[in-house]
Amino acid sequence: MSTDTARLEAFSDGVFAIAITLLILEIKVPTAGGGVLTTQLLRQWPSYFSFVASFAFIGIMWINHHRLFTHIRRCDDLLLIFNLLLLLGITFVPFPTAVLAAHLGGPDQRTAAVLFQATYLLISLLFNLLWRYAASSRRRLLSPDTDASSVRRITRQYSFGPLLYLICLALVRVNVLASLLVNFSLACFFAIPAGRNRAVK
Amino acid sequence: MSTDTARLEAFSDGVFAIAITLLILEIKVPTAGGGVLTTQLLRQWPSYFSFVASFAFIGIMWINHHRLFTHIRRCDDLLLIFNLLLLLGITFVPFPTAVLAAHLGGPDQRTAAVLFQATYLLISLLFNLLWRYAASSRRRLLSPDTDASSVRRITRQYSFGPLLYLICLALVRVNVLASLLVNFSLACFFAIPAGRNRAVK
Amino acid sequence: MSTDTARLEAFSDGVFAIAITLLILEIKVPTAGGGVLTTQLLRQWPSYFSFVASFAFIGIMWINHHRLFTHIRRCDDLLLIFNLLLLLGITFVPFPTAVLAAHLGGPDQRTAAVLFQATYLLISLLFNLLWRYAASSRRRLLSPDTDASSVRRITRQYSFGPLLYLICLALVRVNVLASLLVNFSLACFFAIPAGRNRAVK
């Protein structure tokens, strides 16, 4: 039995909205009498950094989720479960980001970067699982308006994800900063839709 | 007076979304200088376990709620109240899960398991209350498209719940791990829709 | 300029959902080695009480909000502002409830009860403000399906609120427990729709 995706999207939006705002709770208000305020505020930079970075990463994931569900019009039980798995991964993002911010430049930065990159590798696998399941033609979960070439373009763009994040994970052994730079570039790559310049509507 | 269920679903989705993400707040970011990061991260396994377990359990409950409300199309005042009671139970889930994770293997694991199993017994009773109220034919809250055999299948599947969770609760006295294994199997049972293989659309 | 109420309801549902689940965060997980688990769990009863009480009160307010907005179909700028004021009051509910639970039976229970009753008095005034503004015939914010007698029944039921909560507040001086009992009865009164037995649809 398949139903439409309205509630799946509403529930996902709620989870995204909470995950994206969660790290503001980690930013503590400096109390009066705890020293010069400017110094106290500046000392908290890892909190600001992880708040903004999580916001950007989860925001880009939301844009991708939104983009997929302009094509996915019906859902069945397995799609609900794959979507929940993806949301589980996304809800976890603030944690490795905060661990990375707290340990970058310290003796444990390699461990923190491994945790961070592994999270993204997992999420890219879950995005592929969700999309490939929905796009499989015999399930008829996509909108009848979706043309086959759009589906192929998204499938191709997404299939690069796990491979590239695996390279990021391997790069951690060589150079932590380089691996993070590649990770950030990948976020920009996924912010831009597949086959942008050829898209017509 | 009966109205449609759009707002009931939107509000429930919000409560589910918050309940499902709440336990990520319990996972603390290890600070630099608190020892080797890998050790610190591994020591927190009860937090990860309860986060993932709550996510899975609440996710399955959301799937069930979603499934019921593909049939329930109208709501009245008592349905709103029964839905609130169910949400109260679901919002509580992260607490017994975290208590269980913190005490599993310790001297108080039996108490923790009783609390955990009793919560599920209560929730299964509340699911039955909601469904049986809505499905009662004279209230006309179900969609006219719902056929009587689907209603009977759901009613039958749900009626097993309280009995099986009661057995789980009794099993705690005999063997804590066995009772938890039965509980986890039940979650899988409720993830699969009633009469899956016979469903036609 | 007036617009429909879809987003006002969605935003309100989000705020209600957060307010209603917030107090679960106040229930702390007892750590292993902190004494016998049963004792630790039982000692937290004020937290459970305020969680359940806030849930019930905010749930009833949500039912009332839902009921009003089955009649209100259009919104203008002042309605948005009055709705925000009401949400401000509702978001505040968990705080006086927790203060009351922490101090009931103690030397400061009167202060806690005054804070609690004053919050309800304020909210009942804000509910009246919202409804009377929307129901004023010259603003045409109500659905054309709403009959004048339903409007009058709701107006009459709501106009009792501030008076009755004022009596509750005065009762605190005489007897704290009596004032709370009247408050709880009032919640039940507002859970039941105006003119229930005469409602037809």
Added chain:
Amino acid sequence: MSTDTARLEAFSDGVFAIAITLLILEIKVPTAGGGVLTTQLLRQWPSYFSFVASFAFIGIMWINHHRLFTHIRRCDDLLLIFNLLLLLGITFVPFPTAVLAAHLGGPDQRTAAVLFQATYLLISLLFNLLWRYAASSRRRLLSPDTDASSVRRITRQYSFGPLLYLICLALVRVNVLASLLVNFSLACFFAIPAGRNRAVK
């Protein structure tokens, strides 16, 4: 490719709802035995002030967001990104508000006020970015019902924002309280729609 704005609005409503209720978490429940309750409650005034002020400011921003999206009917990828940037700014509001409340009247009030005013300057720039992008006629993101004069009125009202908040920021050097008073008056200015008295529908 452009799609409708339903999910963008639902996701934004979720983020607004969380941001607006977040500061209630900062209000601590005074424990029994910590002194006279009234004194303890009154001593927390900066928490109440920042809760109410954030609620008011974010509420007015929500009204503005709601107002813009009665005109914006389609969204594209850049609009999603500009909307995320705006939400990032809005989610941050509780932090500078709490810092201001904690330091007002203290030796660091100037630093706190600079942080507060700079946040509003940034948000007013992001509101302009979002609106000007959407209103640009060649993108066709506005509803066909929107008349050109409404668009011009909103554009004009919003273009004052950055300039006025820049003046507020400069005023901090001269007089902290004066700069805050101007900031609060601006909030009232943006609560009222552009060209209120001339609006027809």
